[in-house]
Amino acid sequence: MSAFFLLDGEAIPFEEGDSVLAAARRAGHYIPHLCWDARFPPHGSCKLCVVEIGGRHVSACATPAREGLEVKNNIGEIRDTRRELLIMLFAEGNHFCPGCEKSGNCQLQALAYDLEAMTPQHNYFYPDRPVDASHPDLLLDFNRCIFCELCVRASRDIDGKEIFSLSERGVNKRLVVNSESGRLGDTTMDIGDLAANICPVGVILHKRIGFAVPIGERIYDGEPISELDIAAATC
Ligand code: FES
Incomplete structure (x- = not known):
């Protein structure tokens, strides 16, 4: 039963x-x-x-x-709480959707549309962390990190490499690369690794394919993330 x-x-x-x-x-x-x-x-x-x-x-x-x-x-109260959490995530990072290569494929952006979290209500942090373009195939923009640790877990548990970690706490918390130089180019990260393909936002980007799929034709441009997620779970 x-x-x-x-x-x-x-x-x-x-x-x-x-x-x-x-x-x-x-x-x-x-x-x-x-x-x-x-x-x-x-x-x-x-x-x-x-x-x-x-x-x-x-x-x-x-x-x-x-x-x-x-x-x-x-219910309304729960939707309000989620919307507020989303708005705070936007305030903590540099999520400038119109100029971001992840636009349309970004789960944070898609959720914001789904929950109608359209209006900025907090002062933005505007973090200024250097990007890492040292890897031949991948670019890291740490300013968009939402600290979900999916890349950390994917690299450690699936790829068996431990390329990423989170360092420090509170407002100083940041994603770091585990190499002596701290640069991705000095690791064994491969573009086919799960960690290179799991970021829900625009931190880990693949080089040389920028805007190959036009805005408007991307994953969440056509259907809301809620429907696509359920379709993936129940197919
Ligand atoms: Fe449950 Fe992030 S805390 S999905």
Whole structure:
């Protein structure tokens, strides 16, 4: 017999080991996420997957599905919280979408459209971290990092290389390259590595293909990220 929890009043079946996010997604219900990826254990850093359970806000990616849970997902208060989190992510980095090569393929931008987070409400940090163009095939723009650590986890757990780490805390937190020089060109990073292809924003860019796919014809230009994510989960 299947076990169920309630998501906005609808019964969602789950399997042993499922998180609320994974079970909801498999059942065709979108919960926004930036740092979650099914290939890794939950990271719990972006908080975009916030839901309400028993009057508390928790991360759906890190909350095990349990019989009898009553989860609120698509309600105004939760959408407002997610929108505020997104706006703060935009304020922390240099996300100048119209001039960014990742525009249209960027999950942060796509979520902002989906959640209608259009209006700047905070002073921007305008970080000024040097870009790293030392690698023959890849460019790093650290000023767009949202600290999801997907590249860190992909390089360590899948590629077996540990190319990236996060350094320091708070406003000084930054993504760093684990080589003596601190430059990507002095590592064994390959353009085919998962870490080179997993960034949800515009930190890790491939050289020589800039704007090869025109703006307007990119992944999220045609359909909202919520629909594409559920299509990927349920196909
Ligand atoms: Fe759950 Fe980022 S997706 S905290």
